[in-house]
Amino acid sequence: MLHQFYPQVFHSYSYELNKDMQISAAHYIPHEKAGKCARVHGHTYFVNLTICGDQLDDSGFLVNFQHLKKWVHDRFDHTLLNDHTDVFNGQNSEDFPTTEVVARKIWEIVQDHLNVLPNKPKCLQVFVRETPTSYVVYRPKREMK
Template identity: 65%
Template sequence: MIQQMYPQTLHPYTFELNKDMQLSAAHYVPKEEAGKCRRLHGHTYFINVTVAGDELDESGFLINFAHIKQLVHDRFDHTILNEHDVFNDEDPNKFPTTEVVARTICEMIQQHLDSLSHKPKCVGVFVRETPTSYVMYRPKLVKKG
């Protein structure tokens, strides 16, 4: 069962949409300090994406749930995260740690949302890597007009 309790993301928007996903992926952290995580290993990640906005599209959505799944699950499920172009082994800000995975998912989703006429915002991404460890990424929101 997907973990369904997440820290709340406060925002000034009228609508909030949450999409839960589960994906299996492997990764490694290319630094000696990472200990065991330096070796290739896998996780079943539980991910929650929060999108918010004041306006809906012509179908009555902030975004179709299926589009979020395509952007994240379809791209990363059953892959080695280090092999994706959004991560690399040279820049610590691009290592596929849980923190960077959460930020990267948020940025990927926001890039798609920016192409929509009603301009919803990705206000948070929760990534649970193990039953006892998770990251919550919240981008800094620009105050509305």
């Protein structure tokens, strides 16, 4: 069982859900400045999603944990991330499968699914640990009103 602490996102929502997952995947960074990361190599990524909202759905969930696993873990586990050309590509650095981009792309995937739910939960943070000593947190910018 994973027992990790993640950076907190301060918010005013009534419910906060966190889902941990492990994803074993390979990748490479298609750029000459990537050094040895330009070669295919693998990681066991530890991913945490923070999802918030004020209303539960008709089954009593903010979001069903099984859906989150399907959207992220089942899609990427035991794959070469670069092969997911609908998500990553080797032409634009904003789409290379770096840990930063992986975190952002996971947020985009999850939030796209959340947007169609009637209770409108929000993904506030995606935490991706690539190695025991390196991790990235992605939080979308809040819209200024």
